[in-house]
Amino acid sequence: MSLIDDSGLEALYGIHRTDLRRFLIARMGDAAEADDVLQELWFKARNVGTGPIDNGRAYLYRMAQNLVVDRLREKQRRMERERRWSDQATDFAAAGIEPTDRSQTAEDKILAREEVAALVSAIKNLPDGARRAFELHKIEGLSHEDVAARLGISKSGVEKHMAVAMKYLRRALQD
Known part of the structure; x- marks a missing residue:
């Protein structure tokens, strides 16, 4: 493939958008979340300032995969925060501080x-x-x-x- 500049990456995004969406849905298992990542990928493709890129299609897929990994890491961090918060709520209860009521309204x-x-x-x-x-x-x-x-x-x-x-x-x- 020939070298493309960063403005050509946006054009390649348009060409491969459907395939990228399918790739993201397969990785994430959720079409709505895949669409969010696809939009984020579009913004990044428009604003990338790296200079010439040897294989634009591969570059887009790598960017997409990196965004998926970022989302998964964020989800894991959020789950860990919530777990720690839940553990702290139990500690508050043991110390005589009333925890949040999680029962049905x-x-x-x-x-x-x-x-x-x-x-x-x-x-x-x-x-x-x-x-x-x-x-x-x-x-x-x-x-x-x-x-x-x-x-x-x-x-x-x-x-x-x-x-x-x-x-x-x-x-x-x-x-």
């Missing part, structure tokens, strides 16, 4: 109860066969084969009842 508890009530109501309103199959499989933990044996239907029948139940519950809980 009253609003969270009310919302959780409402969600449970909506789910119970939705299960009760399932068609009879779908309700029985759902309860045996999801609540009692039986396999499809065991549910089929208990209800005296085929495994395929259980799968159809489960599909009906899941479709009904999704609709009921979205409303």
